[in-house]
Amino acid sequence: MGDEDWEAEINPHMSSYVPIFEKDRYSSGENGDNFNMAPTSSSETDDRPRRDHFMKSGFASGRNFGNRDAGESNKRGNTSAMGGFGAGRSFGYRGFSNSKFEDGDSSGFWRESSNDCEDNQTRNRGFSKRGGYRDGSNSDASGPTRRGGRGSFRGCHGGFGQGSPSNELDQDKCMQRTGGLFGSRRPALSGTGNGDTSQSRSGSGSGRGGYKGLNEEVVTGSGKNSGKSEAEGGESGDTQGPKVTYIPPPPPEDEDSIFAHYQTGINFDKYDTILVEVSGHDAPPAILTFEEANLCQTLSNNIAKAGYTKLTPVQKYSIPIILAGRDLMACAQTGSGKTAAFLLPILAHMMRDGVTASRFKELQEPECIIVAPTRELVNQIYLEARKFSFGTCVRAVVIYGGTQLGHSIRQIVQGCNILCATPGRLMDIIGKEKIGLKQIKYLVLDEADRMLDMGFGPEMKKLISCPGMPSKEQRQTLMFSATFPEEIQRLAAEFLKSNYLFVAVGQVGGACRDVQQTVLQVGQFSKREKLVEILRNIGDERTMVFVETKKKADFIATFLCQEKISTTSIHGDREQREREQALGDFRSGKCPVLVATSVAARGLDIENVQHVINFDLPSTIDEYVHRIGRTGRCGNTGRAISFFDPESDNHLAQPLIKVLTDAQQDVPAWLEEIAFSAYIPGFSGSTRGSVFASVDTRKNYQGKSTLNTAGFSSSQMSNPVDDESWD
Ligand SMILES: Nc1ncnc2c1ncn2[C@@H]1O[C@H](COP(=O)(O)OP(=O)(O)OP(=O)(O)O)[C@@H](O)[C@H]1O
Numbered sequence: 091m092g093d094e095d096w097e098a099e100i101n102p103h104m105s106s107y108v109p110i111f112e113k114d115r116y117s118s119g120e121n122g123d124n125f126n127m128a129p130t131s132s133s134e135t136d137d138r139p140r141r142d143h144f145m146k147s148g149f150a151s152g153r154n155f156g157n158r159d160a161g162e163s164n165k166r167g168n169t170s171a172m173g174g175f176g177a178g179r180s181f182g183y184r185g186f187s188n189s190k191f192e193d194g195d196s197s198g199f200w201r202e203s204s205n206d207c208e209d210n211q212t213r214n215r216g217f218s219k220r221g222g223y224r225d226g227s228n229s230d231a232s233g234p235t236r237r238g239g240r241g242s243f244r245g246c247h248g249g250f251g252q253g254s255p256s257n258e259l260d261q262d263k264c265m266q267r268t269g270g271l272f273g274s275r276r277p278a279l280s281g282t283g284n285g286d287t288s289q290s291r292s293g294s295g296s297g298r299g300g301y302k303g304l305n306e307e308v309v310t311g312s313g314k315n316s317g318k319s320e321a322e323g324g325e326s327g328d329t330q331g332p333k334v335t336y337i338p339p340p341p342p343e344d345e346d347s348i349f350a351h352y353q354t355g356i357n358f359d360k361y362d363t364i365l366v367e368v369s370g371h372d373a374p375p376a377i378l379t380f381e382e383a384n385l386c387q388t389l390s391n392n393i394a395k396a397g398y399t400k401l402t403p404v405q406k407y408s409i410p411i412i413l414a415g416r417d418l419m420a421c422a423q424t425g426s427g428k429t430a431a432f433l434l435p436i437l438a439h440m441m442r443d444g445v446t447a448s449r450f451k452e453l454q455e456p457e458c459i460i461v462a463p464t465r466e467l468v469n470q471i472y473l474e475a476r477k478f479s480f481g482t483c484v485r486a487v488v489i490y491g492g493t494q495l496g497h498s499i500r501q502i503v504q505g506c507n508i509l510c511a512t513p514g515r516l517m518d519i520i521g522k523e524k525i526g527l528k529q530i531k532y533l534v535l536d537e538a539d540r541m542l543d544m545g546f547g548p549e550m551k552k553l554i555s556c557p558g559m560p561s562k563e564q565r566q567t568l569m570f571s572a573t574f575p576e577e578i579q580r581l582a583a584e585f586l587k588s589n590y591l592f593v594a595v596g597q598v599g600g601a602c603r604d605v606q607q608t609v610l611q612v613g614q615f616s617k618r619e620k621l622v623e624i625l626r627n628i629g630d631e632r633t634m635v636f637v638e639t640k641k642k643a644d645f646i647a648t649f650l651c652q653e654k655i656s657t658t659s660i661h662g663d664r665e666q667r668e669r670e671q672a673l674g675d676f677r678s679g680k681c682p683v684l685v686a687t688s689v690a691a692r693g694l695d696i697e698n699v700q701h702v703i704n705f706d707l708p709s710t711i712d713e714y715v716h717r718i719g720r721t722g723r724c725g726n727t728g729r730a731i732s733f734f735d736p737e738s739d740n741h742l743a744q745p746l747i748k749v750l751t752d753a754q755q756d757v758p759a760w761l762e763e764i765a766f767s768a769y770i771p772g773f774s775g776s777t778r779g780s781v782f783a784s785v786d787t788r789k790n791y792q793g794k795s796t797l798n799t800a801g802f803s804s805s806q807m808s809n810p811v812d813d814e815s816w817d
Contacts, residue, residue, distance in 0.1 A: 334492060334493065334666075336665065336667045338493055348473075351396055351397045352697040353726075354397075354725045355604065355723075355726030356725060357725040357727065358400070360725070361725065365595075365596065366403050366406075366593065366594070366595050368411075368591060368593050369591070369592045369594075369786040370590060370788075373411060374410040374416075376407045377409060380393055380399075380401060384438075385434065385441075386441045386442070389437055389438060392477060392478050392479075392480050393434070396477055396478070402426045403422065403426065404420055404428055404431045404593065404595050407595070408432065408593055410435075412432065412439075412568060413435045413438060413439065416566075416589070416590065416591050417567045417568065417589070417591070418567075418569065418592075419569045419574065419579065419590060419591070419592045420569070420570050420593040420595075421572065421593065421595065421598045422572065423600060423601070423602040424718075424723065425602055425719055425723025426595065426602070428572075430474065430478070432568050433471075433475055436508070437484060440457060440458070440484055445484055446483070447505070448485055448505035449505050450503060450504055451505075453523060454502050454509075455527070455529040456487075456507055456508060456525065456529065456530065457508070457529055457530065459508075459509050459516070459532070459533055459534070459553075460475070460511070460534040460536060461510075461511055461512070461513055461516060461533075461541060463537050463545075463546060464512070465492055466669065466670075466689075466694060467536070467692060468489075470694065470695060471488075472487070472510040475508050485508070486507065486508040487504075487506045488501070488509075488510040489516065489519060490515050491515045491666070492666030492669070495515075498519060513541070517549060526558055527556055530560055531560075532565065533554070533566070533568070534567075535569045537570075537571050538570055538571045538582065539571045539574050540571070542582055551584075554584075563587060567586050569586070572719060574598050575599070579787040580787055592788070594786070597752050600749065601715045601752070602718070604727050605702075605728045605753070606727065606730070606755070607753065609731075609734050609746065609750070610734065611734050611735075612734065613736075614738070617705055617706075617733050621635065621646070621650075622655070624703065625655050626655075632683075632700055632701070633699070633701040634684050634686055634699055634701070634702050634720050635650075635686070636686055636703070636704050636706065636717050637687060637706045638687070638709075640662055640663045642706070643686065646659075646685045646705060650685070656683060657685060658672040658683070660686045660689060660690050661686065661689055662687065677696055679698075688708060688713055688717070690720070691708070691713055691720070692716045695723060699723075700721060700728055701729050701731070702717055702720050703731050703732070703733075704717060704718075704733060706735075707742055711742060711745035714732070714749065732746075734746075734761065736764060744765045744768065
């Protein structure tokens with residue numbers, strides 16, 4: 091049975107999906123549900139027994155925690171009860187010698203992990219390898235699974251009077267429509283739809299050709315040049331596809347909005363207890379206060395208005411390093427202030443150097459380029475840059491795919507000192523000669539491990555070899571992430587001066603300790619029931635639910651809406667407008683549940699996200715660390731619950747135990763058992779998606795560690811863990 095047979099289960103209800111913000115608009119029946127299509131009796135009859143069967147078997151395998159679970163399920167908001175699920179004895183990582191867990195097959199996971207990346211076609215191409223990687227039961231492409239899926243889509247079409255797809259092509263068209271579930275169905279919902287598949291104008295559905303078939307890959311409509319530009323929205327002159335016309339609304343200009351921030355949490359001061367290790371030669375000493383950084387008055391005022399009174403560890407170490415003009419690779423836990431750690435010293439430098447106010451020019455020559463892997467993240471970085479540069483002559487600009495290219499150009503020509511960009515859009519703009527690179531002094535790769543991996547790496551290499559780009563000796567290159575696999579560190583050397591410094595705050599790749607992690611053993615077919623149960627307990631607290639595929643994100647969002655849980659979704663096949671709307675609805679609390687693919691796993695800083703649920707575990711442990719890092723930010727506490735399906739997640743058991751243990755979390759006994767039984771000496775597949783790097787790969791540095799009080803022991807820090815095969 092394929093893992094997507096759940097699609098068939100959801101089938102009868104599929105047509106009733108109206109995301110919450112649409113539901114408000116369209117509901118007019120007594121119960122607000124008049125768009126619900128009654129499931130056909132045959133579907134009901136066909137699916138129900140099967141579902142019951144799966145539910146039973148799911149619960150059977152999860153019996154260990156099931157009882158406890160049921161006992162606690164009605165305690166609204168009492169999520170500490172969730173900690174009880176599967177709570178086992180603490181696991182000391184005994185017997186997991188480092189060498190035993192290496193040899194993971196890295197290449198496939200690498201690609202697999204990037205299932206919902208955007209703005210880069212190279213990455214998407216990688217997915218074609220995925221099919222070969224997973225075993226049959228886990229493959230999205232398995233025959234019966236696909237048939238089940240098809241059935242569900244037929245239902246969806248029937249529901250909206252759009253005819254049933256009768257062949258693969260129809261199905262693919264229908265699949266495109268799911269990408270635009272929220273957007274493309276609107277006409278049908280409002281009664282104007284005619285069932286013409288061409289009106290399905292999902293971001294990738296129409297522009298990029300839709301799903302290839304394997305869960306995430308998007309097939310481009312054009313040839314070799316179609317790559318990044320099409321992924322960006324098909325706007326480039328050398329690509330096909332409709333023009334993207336979306337112009338994002340300008341961010342609010344009033345000072346209050348610019349400086350709006352959330353409070354640091356009760357554990358903010360505990361950051362001081364984390365061990366920091368700086369490696370490389372002649373590192374400048376850390377600073378302890380903002381004053382020590384000697385920033386100009388405007389910058390200091392902005393820092394105060396942003397509510398920053400105390401430096402986080404990564405800021406204490408990175409700011410003086412960057413101010414000293416050194417290249418830097420910095421790794422610090424999620425939510426600990428890496429953005430300000432690079433923005434503040436860059437701005438300070440610019441101010442000190444007397445940066446000239448840029449003015450309208452057809453070719454802009456920014457001093458700083460910041461790249462990040464997702465559109466929402468670069469936008470967030472831009473807002474931070476705008477905040478800290480408020481009242482100065484420094485102008486920050488953001489450009490990203492899924493928006494009108496002309497809009498990006500208009501933003502740039504008005505003046506640009508700091509350019510925040512996704513790689514695809516950046517390369518497009520450089521190609522159009524709107525950006526010259528000669529003046530670049532700072533190149534920042536946020537989420538640097540992602541920016542250098544197989545997906546974005548080639549794009550980044552192109553960037554640094556663009557005509558005019560100063561050599562690494564002539565520019566300052568800064569890399570930040572919460573995870574930094576060793577192989578990526580090695581790749582990074584090409585971008586950095588040989589004397590770069592490496593700052594590791596805590597365990598490189600470790601999870602934020604402010605996130606209470608719970609792992610539940612839940613079989614594929616029990617997941618939805620479990621999810622609803624947990625969400626009902628959680629109530630209105632903001633929750634991100636991560637799934638592995640875009641298609642599944644739509645299904646789960648659909649399902650939750652049917653369950654009357656206000657939900658929206660974000661993934662790479664939604665139009666940019668829809669993505670921003672979804673994020674807005676989630677931020678505002680209008681939809682307290684956001685179903686997301688890994689496109690939302692990194693960097694997003696959303697106030698008050700109290701829970702992360704991994705409905706599906708990601709392929710790699712690094713991605714897990716980033717996902718759960720959407721909660722527990724800036725000293726606040728958060729909770730993460732992960733559904734571990736032994737059918738598909740066993741390869742994660744060992745690295746998961748390591749992450750849990752390092753973050754001083756309970757490790758369920760059943761997970762230990764799986765980890766032990768999954769280990770087969772000499773079997774290289776056992777650690778796929780394996781563990782993270784722990785140190786600066788150069789290892790020939792004169793390391794300098796600072797243990798403030800009760801942080802990690804230095805032996806932990808230097809422990810050469812099984813990090814050769816991070817994914
Ligand atoms: N010194 C500080 N004082 C108060 N708040 C801070 C400070 N530094 C950062 N913050 C706030 O903490 C939050 C998290 O910061 P940021 O998004 O930069 O984290 P990050 O380390 O980049 O996380 P991720 O790894 O998820 O990208 C932001 O809201 C930011 O404004």
